[in-house]
Amino acid sequence: MKNLTGISPDAEKAIRLLKKKEYKAYLAGGCVRDLFLGKLPADWDITTSALPEETKAVFEGEGFRTFDTGIKHGTVSVLFGREILEITTFRAESGYSDGRHPDEVTFIRSAEEDVKRRDFTMNALLLDPDEGIIDYVGGQADIEAGIIRCVGDPNERFSEDALRIMRAVRFYSQLGFRMDPATSEAVLSCRERLSAVSSERLQTELDKMLTGDFVYDALMNYKDVLAVFLPELKPMFGFPQNNPHHQYDVWEHTAIAVKNILPERILRLTMLFHDSGKPHSVKKRPNGIWGFSGHPEVSADLSREALKRLRYPNHTVDTLTMLILQHDVELGTTIAEVRRQMNRLGKENYRRLLLIRRADVMAQSEYMREEKLALLDHQTALYKEIASRNQPYRIRDLKVNGKDLLDAGIPEGPMVGQILQELLELVMDEEIPNEKNALIEKARSCLEL
Ligand code: ATP
Ligand code: MG
Numbered sequence: 001m002k003n004l005t006g007i008s009p010d011a012e013k014a015i016r017l018l019k020k021k022e023y024k025a026y027l028a029g030g031c032v033r034d035l036f037l038g039k040l041p042a043d044w045d046i047t048t049s050a051l052p053e054e055t056k057a058v059f060e061g062e063g064f065r066t067f068d069t070g071i072k073h074g075t076v077s078v079l080f081g082r083e084i085l086e087i088t089t090f091r092a093e094s095g096y097s098d099g100r101h102p103d104e105v106t107f108i109r110s111a112e113e114d115v116k117r118r119d120f121t122m123n124a125l126l127l128d129p130d131e132g133i134i135d136y137v138g139g140q141a142d143i144e145a146g147i148i149r150c151v152g153d154p155n156e157r158f159s160e161d162a163l164r165i166m167r168a169v170r171f172y173s174q175l176g177f178r179m180d181p182a183t184s185e186a187v188l189s190c191r192e193r194l195s196a197v198s199s200e201r202l203q204t205e206l207d208k209m210l211t212g213d214f215v216y217d218a219l220m221n222y223k224d225v226l227a228v229f230l231p232e233l234k235p236m237f238g239f240p241q242n243n244p245h246h247q248y249d250v251w252e253h254t255a256i257a258v259k260n261i262l263p264e265r266i267l268r269l270t271m272l273f274h275d276s277g278k279p280h281s282v283k284k285r286p287n288g289i290w291g292f293s294g295h296p297e298v299s300a301d302l303s304r305e306a307l308k309r310l311r312y313p314n315h316t317v318d319t320l321t322m323l324i325l326q327h328d329v330e331l332g333t334t335i336a337e338v339r340r341q342m343n344r345l346g347k348e349n350y351r352r353l354l355l356i357r358r359a360d361v362m363a364q365s366e367y368m369r370e371e372k373l374a375l376l377d378h379q380t381a382l383y384k385e386i387a388s389r390n391q392p393y394r395i396r397d398l399k400v401n402g403k404d405l406l407d408a409g410i411p412e413g414p415m416v417g418q419i420l421q422e423l424l425e426l427v428m429d430e431e432i433p434n435e436k437n438a439l440i441e442k443a444r445s446c447l448e449l
Contacts, residue, residue, distance in 0.1 A: 006035060010080040011044040012129045014059075014087065021058050023050040024111055025087075026126035026134065033122045036133075036143050037175070046087045047126070049109045052076050055087050074107055090114035096160035099196045112136050119157065119164045120171065120183075121149045146177040154186030162193035166205040169222045173212030187225060194228045199311040202229050206310070210258065210268040219255035229310070232302040233272070235279035242290040247365035250278050256363035261355055266316065270323045270356055273303035300325040323349060327356050331379045338382040339393040339428040347387060354380050392427050392434050395420050400439045408440045410447060419443050 011027060018025035025048040031041035048055060055076045056066045067077040067084075074089035092113050095103020108114065111126055111134070118124040121139040133140060137151050148171050150157045150164070158165050168187050172179055179187065194202070206226075209218055219226070227234045236250040246253060258271040277298025283291040300321040307317045326345065331353060332338040342350045354376065361372045385391065392398060400423070402416045410416055423439050426432045432442050 006040065007127075007129060008041075008044050008083070010083050011046060011085060014046055014078060014080065014085050015129055017058055017062060018046075018048050018050055018055070018087075021050070021054075023048050023054065023058070024090075024109075025050070026111065026128050028088075028114075028126050029118065029123050032125040032127045032133070033139075033143065035127070036122075036125070036140070044083075044085055046085060047090060047111070047114060048087055049090055049111070050087075051089055051107055055089070059087075073105060091117065093117045093160075099159060099162050099193055100198070102160070116151060118151055119161075119167055121147075121151055122171075122177075124151050142180075146175070147180050148172060148175075148177045148183060149180035150183050150186070154183045155190060158186050158190040158193060162190065163197045163201050163205065165190055165194055165225060166197070166202060166209070169218055169225050170205045170209035170212065172222070173209045173215045173218035175212075176214040176217075187222065191225045191228050194225065197229075199309065203310045203312060206230075207265050207269075210272065211263040211265060213263075215268070216255050216259040219258060220252065223251065230306055232276050232306045236276060239279045240290075241278075241292075242284075242288065243292075244289070244367045245364050248363065250275050253363045257359045260359035260362045266319060266323070267352060267355060267359075269303075269307070269320055270327070270352070271359055273299055273306070273320070274324050274327050274356070274360070275299060276302045296325050296328055299327075319349070323352055323356060326353060327360065329353070331357065332382070333375070333378065335382050335386065335391075336429045338379060339386060339391065342383070342386060342393040343424070343428070347393070350383060351387075354383060392424065395424050397434070398423055398427065398439060399434050399436045400443070404436070404440065405443050408443065410443055415447075419446050422446060 007027065015025045015027070025046055027044060028047040029045045031044050034041040050058065052071050052074055059066050059076075059078045065079045067079070069075070069077055070086070070088075074091050076087050078085050078087060089107045090109060090111055090113065092106045092108050093102035093104070094106070097103055115124045115126065115136045121137045121142045123139075124137045125139040126134040128134060142149050148168055165187050168179065168183060171177065209215065212218065223233065223237055227237075233251075236254060239250040241248070241250060241253070248256065254272060254275055257274070258268050261267045261271050275295065277295040277300075278292045280298050281292050281295040283293065285291060303324050304317055304321045307320060331350070332341050345353065358373070358376050361369060361376065386393060390397070398420065402420065405416050405419060406412060410419060423432075423442060426442065427434045432438050
C-alpha cells in the first residue's frame with residue numbers, strides 16, 4: 001500500500017474518538033484523492049457509521065462544539081480548534097427524478113454502500129489512519145493510471161445528478177487525467193441534462209475548471225459541454241479569423257489565451273469571453289482580410305448576460321465586463337500616459353490588463369509578436385515603477401487635500417474638487433512636483449486665472 005502522509009492530526013483524532021465508541025469512521029472523498037496525489041487537501045471529510053445524533057453525542061461528550069448545518073443530509077460539523085471538520089453518516093441515495101437531488105437519502109451502516117453513491121472512483125476511496133486505504137471500486141488503480149471513471153454506469157450516474165458531467169470536465173482540467181472512454185462518451189451524450197442544474201453549482205465547477213492546469217485540453221475537448229449552459233461561447237467554435245495577427249480560429253485562440261494567463265478566476269473568465277463578440281462583429285474586407293472592430297463591446301454585453309445568468313456577484317460581473325470592454329485599449333507609452341490609465345482603470349485593473357494583453361498576444365500569430373511584447377515589457381516596467389515608488393496617480397496620492405486648500409484660502413464649493421483634479425493632472429505630467437508648498441502655490445494661481 002502507498003504510504004500516505006500529511007493527514008490532519010485533528011481529523012485523525014476525530015476518527016479515533018468515533019472508533020473508540022465502536023463506530024466505523026474514515027477519511028473519504030477529495031482529501032484521500034489529494035493525499036494519494038501528494039497534494040494538500042482543501043478540507044477533511046470524515047464518513048462514519050454513527051448516525052448524526054450519535055456523532056453529536058460522541059463529540060459533545062468530549063467537550064467539542066457541534067453544528068447542525070447539514071444535518072438533514074447526515075453532516076455534523078465539529079469545531080476542532082480553528083478547524084471545522086465535516087462528519088457525515090454513511091448514506092444511500094435513491095430516486096433523482098429531477099436529475100439534481102435524490103428523492104430519498106437513507107442513513108446506513110455500510111461503508112461499501114456509501115462509496116457507491118460517490119461520483120468517480122478516485123473520489124470513492126476510504127482511508128483508515130490505522131489500516132490504510134479501503135478501496136471497493138478500483139480507485140487506487142485509476143488514480144495511478146490517471147483515469148477519471150464513474151462509479152457504476154456513467155449514463156445512470158449522470159442522469160441521477162447531471163452536475164457530475166461538469167465535475168468530470170473540471171477534474172479533467174485540474175488533474176490532467178484521461179477520461180475513461182465510457183465516461184467520456186456519457187459526458188458528451190448526456191450533456192444536455194446540465195441545463196437542469198442550478199447556476200450556483202455550475203458556477204463553482206466552472207471556476208474550478210477554468211483555473212485548472214490542463215484547461216486548454218478541457219476547453220478544446222469538452223467545449224460542447226460548456227456550450228449547454230454558456231451558449232454565448234458556441235459561435236466562437238471553429239470561427240476563422242483570416243487576419244495576419246491570427247493563426248487560430250476564435251475558439252482555439254481563446255483556449256490558448258485562457259491557459260496563458262495566471263490561474264486567477266477573474267483573469268481566466270476574462271480570457272474565456274474576451275473575443276466572444278468577434279463572430280458577431282466580423283467585417284469581411286475586399287482584400288480578404290477580416291476585421292473585428294467593435295468586438296470588445298459585444299463581448300462585454302455577452303459576458304454580462306452569461307455571468308448574471310450564472311449568478312456571479314454583481315461586482316465580479318462589473319469588473320469582468322469592464323476588463324473585457326477595455327482589453328484592446330491603449331495602455332500608454334509614457335509614464336504620464338500610464339499614470340492616466342491607472343487613474344482611469346484603477347491600479348489592480350491596470351495590472352490585470354497587462355496580463356490580459358500578454359496572454360492575448362501569446363495566443364495570436366507570430367506576426368509583429370516581438371514588437372507587441374516589447375511594448376508590453378515597456379508598459380510593465382512603467383507600471384512597476386509607478387506602483388513600487390508609490391508615484392501619484394490618484395487624488396488621494398497628492399500631498400494636499402481639500403482641507404489644505406480651504407486653509408490656503410480657496411473658497412468652499414465644487415471648485416476645490418476641480419482644482420485637486422487639475423493638480424493631479426499636472427503632477428502626473430510631471431509639470432509640478434508632488435510637494436505641499438508647490439501644490440498650494442499652483443492652486444492659488446489656478447484661482448487667479
Ligand atoms: P475539491 O478538492 O475540489 O473539494 P472534492 O472531490 O472534495 O473536490 P467535493 O465537492 O468537496 O469535491 O465533494 C466531496 C466528495 O463528495 C467527492 O470527492 C465525492 O466523493 C462526493 N461528491 C461530491 N459531489 C458529488 C456528486 N455530485 N455526486 C456524487 N458524489 C459527489
Ligand atoms: Mg472537497
